[in-house]
Amino acid sequence: MHKSPKLFIEAVFRASDVLILAPHGGNIEVGTTEIASFLAGDRYSFYSLSAPNHKPSHLFDEPRCVELVQKSLLVIAIHGMRENSEKIVIGGLYDSELLIDRLRESGFEAESAERYPLLAGVHPNNICNRGILKRGVQIEVATRMRDRLMRESGMRERFKKVVDVFIAHALQKSRS
Numbered sequence: 001m002h003k004s005p006k007l008f009i010e011a012v013f014r015a016s017d018v019l020i021l022a023p024h025g026g027n028i029e030v031g032t033t034e035i036a037s038f039l040a041g042d043r044y045s046f047y048s049l050s051a052p053n054h055k056p057s058h059l060f061d062e063p064r065c066v067e068l069v070q071k072s073l074l075v076i077a078i079h080g081m082r083e084n085s086e087k088i089v090i091g092g093l094y095d096s097e098l099l100i101d102r103l104r105e106s107g108f109e110a111e112s113a114e115r116y117p118l119l120a121g122v123h124p125n126n127i128c129n130r131g132i133l134k135r136g137v138q139i140e141v142a143t144r145m146r147d148r149l150m151r152e153s154g155m156r157e158r159f160k161k162v163v164d165v166f167i168a169h170a171l172q173k174s175r176s
């Protein structure tokens, strides 16, 4: 059976300085919509796009997304890197050392995207870097880690806790 390609967008604006998004959601980078939605909870703005084609992050221009991004101080993009491991690779222009450290302390296999030029997310036009701060965070989650985050609620909660602490810290820093 042949299904015609579909575009599916979820965009939720919440009175928050933070937007969590999955620009390659749905079946493109499986699990990223669910992970982004979970991290957003009922607290942060949320956006997910499921499209027939993978659009590079620095060319991402879907209008509803751009509108949400421009209203948000900090943008955190969730992606799915194609690697059969449990790695979480953190890129983007924001200084994410704290996030990486805290993830590691919580038992996650997190590392900086420095060694992954293709996942660095440092292009100024990358969707994660187009919020008000002009530097955002790109979280690339490898296949097995996405599986686990989808299946294991305890792990999901642990992940969310670390991201929440990081966000609180980032917001506090931006106000001081």
Ligand SMILES: [Zn+2]
Residues within 6 Å of the ligand: 023, 024, 029, 078, 079, 080
């Ligand atoms: Zn992606």
